[in-house]
Amino acid sequence: MSETVDLGFPSLKLVPKTDVKQSAKDFKTDQEVRWCPGCGDYAILAGVQSFMPELGLAKENIVWISGIGCSSRFPYYMNTYGMHSIHGRAPAIASGLAMTRPDLSVWVVTGDGDALSIGGNHLIHALRRNVNLKILLFNNRIYGLTKGQYSPTSETGKVTKSTPMGSLDHPFNPVSLAIGAEASFVARTIDSDRKHLTETLRAAALHEGTALVEIYQNCNIFNDGAWDPLKDADHRDSLTLRLEHGKPITLVDGSRGVVRGADGHLDIVDVESVGIENVLVHDAHRDDPSLAFALSRLSDSHTLANTPIGVFRDVRRAVYDETFQAQVATAKAGGTADLQSLLSGSDTWEIA
Amino acid sequence: MSETVDLGFPSLKLVPKTDVKQSAKDFKTDQEVRWCPGCGDYAILAGVQSFMPELGLAKENIVWISGIGCSSRFPYYMNTYGMHSIHGRAPAIASGLAMTRPDLSVWVVTGDGDALSIGGNHLIHALRRNVNLKILLFNNRIYGLTKGQYSPTSETGKVTKSTPMGSLDHPFNPVSLAIGAEASFVARTIDSDRKHLTETLRAAALHEGTALVEIYQNCNIFNDGAWDPLKDADHRDSLTLRLEHGKPITLVDGSRGVVRGADGHLDIVDVESVGIENVLVHDAHRDDPSLAFALSRLSDSHTLANTPIGVFRDVRRAVYDETFQAQVATAKAGGTADLQSLLSGSDTWEIA
Amino acid sequence: MSKQVVQLNRVIIRFAGDSGDGMQLAGDQFTSRTASFGNDLSTLPDFPAEIRAPAGTIPGVSAFQLHFADHDITTAGDTPNVLVAMNPAALKANIKDLPRGADIIVNTDEFTSRNLTKVGYAASPLEDGSLESYAVHPIPLTSMTVEALKAFDITKKEAERAKNMFALGLLSWLYHRPTEGTLTFLKQKFAKKPEILAANIAAFEAGWSYGETTEDFSVQYEVKPAPMAPGRYRNISGNLALAYGLIAASQRAQLPLYLGSYPITPASDILHELSKHKKFGVMTFQAEDEIAGIGAALGASYGGMLGVTTTSGPGVALKSETIGLAVALELPLVIVDVQRGGPSTGLPTKTEQADLLQAMFGRNGEAPVPIVAPRSPADCFDAALEAVRIATTYRTPVFLLSDGYVANGSEPWRIPVVDELPDLAVEFASAPNHTREDGTEEFWPFKRDPETLARPWAVPGTKGLEHRIGGIEKADGTGNISYDADNHDKMVRLRQAKIDGITVPDLEVEDPDGDASVLVLGWGSTYGPINASCQMARRDGAKVAQAHLRHLNPFPANTGEVLRRYDKVVIPEMNLGQLALLVRGRYLVDAIPYNQVRGLPFKAEELAGVIKDVVASV
Amino acid sequence: MSKQVVQLNRVIIRFAGDSGDGMQLAGDQFTSRTASFGNDLSTLPDFPAEIRAPAGTIPGVSAFQLHFADHDITTAGDTPNVLVAMNPAALKANIKDLPRGADIIVNTDEFTSRNLTKVGYAASPLEDGSLESYAVHPIPLTSMTVEALKAFDITKKEAERAKNMFALGLLSWLYHRPTEGTLTFLKQKFAKKPEILAANIAAFEAGWSYGETTEDFSVQYEVKPAPMAPGRYRNISGNLALAYGLIAASQRAQLPLYLGSYPITPASDILHELSKHKKFGVMTFQAEDEIAGIGAALGASYGGMLGVTTTSGPGVALKSETIGLAVALELPLVIVDVQRGGPSTGLPTKTEQADLLQAMFGRNGEAPVPIVAPRSPADCFDAALEAVRIATTYRTPVFLLSDGYVANGSEPWRIPVVDELPDLAVEFASAPNHTREDGTEEFWPFKRDPETLARPWAVPGTKGLEHRIGGIEKADGTGNISYDADNHDKMVRLRQAKIDGITVPDLEVEDPDGDASVLVLGWGSTYGPINASCQMARRDGAKVAQAHLRHLNPFPANTGEVLRRYDKVVIPEMNLGQLALLVRGRYLVDAIPYNQVRGLPFKAEELAGVIKDVVASV
Numbered sequence A, B: 001m002s003e004t005v006d007l008g009f010p011s012l013k014l015v016p017k018t019d020v021k022q023s024a025k026d027f028k029t030d031q032e033v034r035w036c037p038g039c040g041d042y043a044i045l046a047g048v049q050s051f052m053p054e055l056g057l058a059k060e061n062i063v064w065i066s067g068i069g070c071s072s073r074f075p076y077y078m079n080t081y082g083m084h085s086i087h088g089r090a091p092a093i094a095s096g097l098a099m100t101r102p103d104l105s106v107w108v109v110t111g112d113g114d115a116l117s118i119g120g121n122h123l124i125h126a127l128r129r130n131v132n133l134k135i136l137l138f139n140n141r142i143y144g145l146t147k148g149q150y151s152p153t154s155e156t157g158k159v160t161k162s163t164p165m166g167s168l169d170h171p172f173n174p175v176s177l178a179i180g181a182e183a184s185f186v187a188r189t190i191d192s193d194r195k196h197l198t199e200t201l202r203a204a205a206l207h208e209g210t211a212l213v214e215i216y217q218n219c220n221i222f223n224d225g226a227w228d229p230l231k232d233a234d235h236r237d238s239l240t241l242r243l244e245h246g247k248p249i250t251l252v253d254g255s256r257g258v259v260r261g262a263d264g265h266l267d268i269v270d271v272e273s274v275g276i277e278n279v280l281v282h283d284a285h286r287d288d289p290s291l292a293f294a295l296s297r298l299s300d301s302h303t304l305a306n307t308p309i310g311v312f313r314d315v316r317r318a319v320y321d322e323t324f325q326a327q328v329a330t331a332k333a334g335g336t337a338d339l340q341s342l343l344s345g346s347d348t349w350e351i352a
Numbered sequence C, D: 001m002s003k004q005v006v007q008l009n010r011v012i013i014r015f016a017g018d019s020g021d022g023m024q025l026a027g028d029q030f031t032s033r034t035a036s037f038g039n040d041l042s043t044l045p046d047f048p049a050e051i052r053a054p055a056g057t058i059p060g061v062s063a064f065q066l067h068f069a070d071h072d073i074t075t076a077g078d079t080p081n082v083l084v085a086m087n088p089a090a091l092k093a094n095i096k097d098l099p100r101g102a103d104i105i106v107n108t109d110e111f112t113s114r115n116l117t118k119v120g121y122a123a124s125p126l127e128d129g130s131l132e133s134y135a136v137h138p139i140p141l142t143s144m145t146v147e148a149l150k151a152f153d154i155t156k157k158e159a160e161r162a163k164n165m166f167a168l169g170l171l172s173w174l175y176h177r178p179t180e181g182t183l184t185f186l187k188q189k190f191a192k193k194p195e196i197l198a199a200n201i202a203a204f205e206a207g208w209s210y211g212e213t214t215e216d217f218s219v220q221y222e223v224k225p226a227p228m229a230p231g232r233y234r235n236i237s238g239n240l241a242l243a244y245g246l247i248a249a250s251q252r253a254q255l256p257l258y259l260g261s262y263p264i265t266p267a268s269d270i271l272h273e274l275s276k277h278k279k280f281g282v283m284t285f286q287a288e289d290e291i292a293g294i295g296a297a298l299g300a301s302y303g304g305m306l307g308v309t310t311t312s313g314p315g316v317a318l319k320s321e322t323i324g325l326a327v328a329l330e331l332p333l334v335i336v337d338v339q340r341g342g343p344s345t346g347l348p349t350k351t352e353q354a355d356l357l358q359a360m361f362g363r364n365g366e367a368p369v370p371i372v373a374p375r376s377p378a379d380c381f382d383a384a385l386e387a388v389r390i391a392t393t394y395r396t397p398v399f400l401l402s403d404g405y406v407a408n409g410s411e412p413w414r415i416p417v418v419d420e421l422p423d424l425a426v427e428f429a430s431a432p433n434h435t436r437e438d439g440t441e442e443f444w445p446f447k448r449d450p451e452t453l454a455r456p457w458a459v460p461g462t463k464g465l466e467h468r469i470g471g472i473e474k475a476d477g478t479g480n481i482s483y484d485a486d487n488h489d490k491m492v493r494l495r496q497a498k499i500d501g502i503t504v505p506d507l508e509v510e511d512p513d514g515d516a517s518v519l520v521l522g523w524g525s526t527y528g529p530i531n532a533s534c535q536m537a538r539r540d541g542a543k544v545a546q547a548h549l550r551h552l553n554p555f556p557a558n559t560g561e562v563l564r565r566y567d568k569v570v571i572p573e574m575n576l577g578q579l580a581l582l583v584r585g586r587y588l589v590d591a592i593p594y595n596q597v598r599g600l601p602f603k604a605e606e607l608a609g610v611i612k613d614v615v616a617s618v
């Protein structure tokens, strides 16, 4: 694993550094991993475990908090502090921890049901507050742990145990939702693409504030192949749009790219016909989230054509835990805290 | 009140029509209105009561459902069916009613705390599902009923009882949030502008599916003047952007208008300098919500400069209650429902 | 070769293997055949919370137990006569439950040293003599299955997967089970995969033949059909019976059924089942969470549907506030709680009875809710009808308190004749119910029926009855908001009186000799084990009576009187004494709680011991 | 003109007017002066749920009652000696509580025919003789105030608003109250509005002078200071005392206080208060809902903070699931429930004790939580310290069960000396606590302290103690996930034993003559009324003892023994008998519940009657 000092991770500036060399193995626990063989969660776990040393943090200052779902078993397998909480509430619990303990690096693992169904409210509020949390949303478009009901990201018409005639709900686009909820950082990556996963985790870790990373994850038992078009070697490069700050936004195979149409909306056209210099250049740091939002709308929820992968948005704005702690510090600096005089107040009388 | 037959209200096609001529008075109840004198809720109530006859519906087929908050007292004052439920849950309760009773016109009244704080999750899910509900969100940027704590729409830095040193949260923009949550109809209007309020209610009523109407409302007790810049005659016309489908988007006074900048994002410029023909024309019916989203970002949360008012987005997509009822109808058409044979199943034996 | 046939009264079989070994399926099939053969039976599936827990580990073991007999039985049995152990973990996890002499069929292919170490066996129990008090049948199930299927055009993995069918075939032979149903089932299941179908059938037949040919099995057993009341029967699980009960109630009430639910183990199957029956007008809505689920159901009830919500304990906790609203609104609503091990996430796939007090009291303020609990899988059907009767008659939310054991267990069910089911017809309000002093008529949403104390159910769309309801205290009668002190006191008492006044059948006592001095009182799924244990205790001379509460709120009117008839009352519960607290507090009877919180039903024999001790102490 | 001065032992004053009339403020000021004058006192604010309910209506009446005396008192009093009625609604709403001969000061300006009709007075009660058994003082309060302020540069509306100061001035004169504090208060309040300040002072003085000059008042009253234990005193309300108690506990425990909360009446003021004290390291977080509020608090507790959440009944319902998680995680957490009228939204601004059973049982599974309840406003301070002691010592969520009466009422409080407060120091785990067979050391998050059964609190950031916790059942000791049946049973019992084993002080009995045959048992805010009623009953010769439970779970060890000492036990509660159920169920004592659910505290006299009846029946 590469040196860690360079990156600096401003978001983790208050977290103690490790003084030993770490490897992925240091982040493994002795607990048996209880996912189905072949589950995409394994790849994500391995990716995270090998990325962790890069942070260079004291292991004991890292905390993983999850809700409930297959994905939410994650903390048991990370040899750091961890809490497997209750369904949907991890962002709230993690917020309380992160706000009060700036010396910790707090990570949340959640699923498409956990984060977007029961936990939707906590998620959008964490995003707008911009608490220093890194939220990994494992999206398999299904409820895994409860054995396969459709989820808020399932495509309309999905036949599941609870929807034998097909689901009716229009799915959320987690990236659009997050941007609408004032997110300062939103990215998307894929379980099977280790390199991209690592890059994305790094970008999230570097971000100051809440970072939401949507990870397309395969549930091979209840929704096998949900993301196959983006994975199989024959199609993926012609379906996936790579978002890289400062680079033109094109499909991985370079054939088609994103341009701004006459009426302002984004089109996907043949790169050759317009010239690469006319392809929209990605700007993840724009204050105005409208471009990021527009990019999030390019993909087709059924065919997955034109699915952007990478960092949609990454901007710096006030971080909740910082301002939260700053108010306490200001108050403390403003005078001594004398409990006795607080209790007494100003209006007292004496009985002899 | 004008004739009603013309409008047709496709969203209400299954709701029985009235055969008597109604007036605002028909929608008043005998209950004393319990808002503070001067509260913006009065104006909205009056506006709604005088709009109602336009729908031409049988009064008994209209239902108002609310959560908890000052605004949520609304149903008590509407002489229709109504339920004052619990904090944040009105969209869920109303969804159950609307889904099962296509013959009803179901309206939800909620506040910025009720809808966006405790009720955020139900709101975003109602929007993505597109249940045939009209949701009026009274936004006074404060918790009124609990006596003045900041709300999810309060500007950052707001000093309230719970935030003596100023609030830290970055506010939600309800329109952006709704669009991120896949809303098919989003509009904004102001309590004091009766004409615009009525127009907006009409547009919402015409919409098939969930319509979210954000109404800027003054709480003269705990957040007096929150929207004053958009109300007082001296400033409002130079701060408010009027959104009207098919018309160029300009400030009400016409001085400045919205144009698409070179890098694609929206700018507000002197109309004279660019010419009115170059000002962006509003298109509320675009499938792609990106323009509506970009428009929602134009206003400044503190100064209220460039606040768009009107219908941001109004598109037709599958309406949940329709598809919901259609599945039931299809199933019913597909065979007779024989309870006895259901109970028996296929694997039985007889004991003589 | 025709073998000796031994007649047995009853048999307990436990299938155990990895989560992926198909034990639940094998168990289900054996059960279905046993049912249609006419035995009485009772089943107990027991599986881990993970979808596929780690292979070969003890926590990963998935088991299915079946008890069948030529007479009336009420439990899935304590100690298996036969254990099918697909791997060392399955053996280790289950051996302690086996009586000496029990048959153990082991899949020797899995007894590799790696698998043995994984579960902490130093040496193979098949070889170290530790199993000598059992009748061990070591069979290379996997390889024999693969061998039998080598002619088929399927992968090795697919072939290996059919080993559960081999085991099922063997067991079916051993207990003389009919085979046709299993074949029909396989044909349906693999209709679209003919090769796999053929392979599974072949595996099943190979297992059957193996039994017939191997010398390892010298006898074949037979369990005669049990005498049952005449009628048509089927086998049914609790969740299925509960779903059918709700559908039947909806039909009998002529109210469309609307389910608002959020998936949670072990309740999800009710959602799954109900969502299949749209043709009965059943509407199901998978909501964003439990709160929305019950909210939508309440909204539907308000609109005149039969609103239902299904969940388990953690979901009930989330629904509490809305249940309180339903109490205040006085609208019908059925809340199904399929209890599981707690607290918190607890043991999601295990059973427990620890939500009784949550159901009674888990809301702010005085908010009484009736509670009905089924006693067995088939009884879920009747209990559902009863819950609906109470909800619609009294305009109140009702708890239907099932549990994991009842929900997943199954038993034979005499199929009811639809026309004989209770008539649950409901009347909506259609006209004003109050005359003002000036003679004008008006509608009072909180004017009560003098007998039931129920308020009128006036659904939107009813002309002239427009009114508003809400969670704030309402004036008696008019339903307008009221902060009046006396009115509040009155309304609190009226709501309580309404629930207290619900007519429920008297508590019945089973005391064959009529001279018992000790009463065993239970509720819910403990019925079976308590019944079995009382029978055992009686066989050993103990004078003991049994009574079982279906209604936990209100209690039957004669409850106090019944309890006071006995010197001692024992209350066995799968919690720390919840019914005991209620009964003691209400009737001041020094009831003795006997509690286990093991995620599993009581063992009848153990419970019989407890009962005999109490009887002896009188 | 100097008037006759009459000495009184005690006085009860009730201020009543529209929500906008400033009655709460006038009452508060009168109370503060009375407190610093040295009387014992007790207050009862009573206001509608609306911010400004409709003017002139009965539901819109806002009242403030103060009872003060030259001796120890414990209630805000039953029957006011003086009523200040700012309008006809205030008169009508309160007249029934007045004893004959009571003084009524009415603002005649508001007795217009429109206002009279609004509340259903056919004729003016000031003129129709209906008030002849009272001493009515008709005063045009509004116009006199406006008149007195005509020199000021303020609007008429502003002048009218000062009428509460006129009334306060008059009452202050009537009861010889010091004036300085009121002037200081006004100076602070209107520091930025000098004209308004001057006007308010002028109004106050005008009221005072009016008393002195008018012939309507011929006597002035004096109530001597009450003898109290030596020390420095202040007046304090329950919510404030509770907030201070939490801050003090945080300081004494050296744990930063973290409040995660969502506003709700009547608990919001605790959030407001705590948010002012960041300099004590107090952190407050207004969350998006109750679930997030408790979630964040639990997260903070996990991180080593003193996690607290504050709410009222409907909020508790929402927090239930997370409370269950806290029970499973065994982390300290204080849950403050300021009870209000229920069920559902109920009566948000009124008091009730109907959340006791919710606090006990409102969660799935066996999830015991200790409960502490303050008995009076000042006692909230001590109760908060006690709740924190239990939470941190036993690593458990704890309920602190206040109510609207205690929260908003106030009384004199002897200011504690900080150094004499209990030491609540906590030790975090810092090293491994278990030695493996091979001699290596490791950390077991669920290895318990043998005495308290508490598990170690190992906060993130502690090197070498990395571990994972969660809501699934954990293996005893290691804390690893465990689905084992025996382990679950053991863990359920261990969690229960931990709570049952909490050391709490014995229940004390107050029985001055030591020969009582009847015990009155209470909990929470009923202390004052029960105490007063027992004193009344004793004065009338009834032999009665009083005991009051501060700890509702676990009960003090001697509770059963105490209860059994008496022929009869009466349990008065502002619910339908919740403590009574627990006590009866636990101790099989035939305790007699006496219940009122009126949103208001018991009246001592009424309760004394009940007690005397019971004593007479023995």
Ligand SMILES: Cc1ncc(C[n+]2csc(CCOP(=O)(O)OP(=O)(O)O)c2C)c(N)n1
Pocket: A068, A069, A070, A071, A072, A087, A110, A111, A112, A113, A114, A115, A138, A140, A142, A143, A144, A145, A146, A151, A219, C262, C263, C264, C265, C290, C314, C315, C318
């Ligand atoms: C309060 C509550 N409601 C419901 C459940 C049941 N439940 C557990 S996980 C889950 C959904 C899991 O879906 P997702 O978050 O997508 O995770 P996955 O299993 O797919 O990784 C549900 C409904 C629960 N544990 N708690």
Ligand SMILES: Cc1ncc(C[n+]2csc(CCOP(=O)(O)OP(=O)(O)O)c2C)c(N)n1
Pocket: B068, B069, B070, B071, B072, B087, B110, B111, B112, B113, B114, B115, B138, B140, B142, B143, B144, B145, B146, B151, B219, D262, D263, D264, D265, D290, D314, D315, D318
């Ligand atoms: C479960 C629950 N939590 C909290 C409350 C207290 N509460 C009532 S209204 C409200 C906020 C109201 O704000 P908003 O929705 O903006 O309505 P407004 O009063 O401003 O119209 C709160 C916190 C409650 N009634 N129920």
Ligand code: SF4
Pocket: A034, A035, A036, A038, A039, A040, A041, A070, A071, A140, A144, A145, A218, A219, A220, A221, A222, C051, C052
């Ligand atoms: S059910 Fe799906 S998501 Fe869950 S562990 Fe198995 S493969 Fe993974």
Ligand code: SF4
Pocket: B034, B035, B036, B038, B039, B040, B041, B070, B071, B140, B144, B145, B218, B219, B220, B221, B222, D051, D052
């Ligand atoms: S508090 Fe504010 S929002 Fe509520 S009624 Fe009064 S003015 Fe209106």
Ligand SMILES: [Mg+2]
Pocket: A069, A111, A112, A113, A138, A139, A140, A141, A142, A143, A144, A151
């Ligand atoms: Mg999922």
Ligand SMILES: [Mg+2]
Pocket: B069, B111, B112, B113, B138, B139, B140, B141, B142, B143, B144, B151
């Ligand atoms: Mg508001």
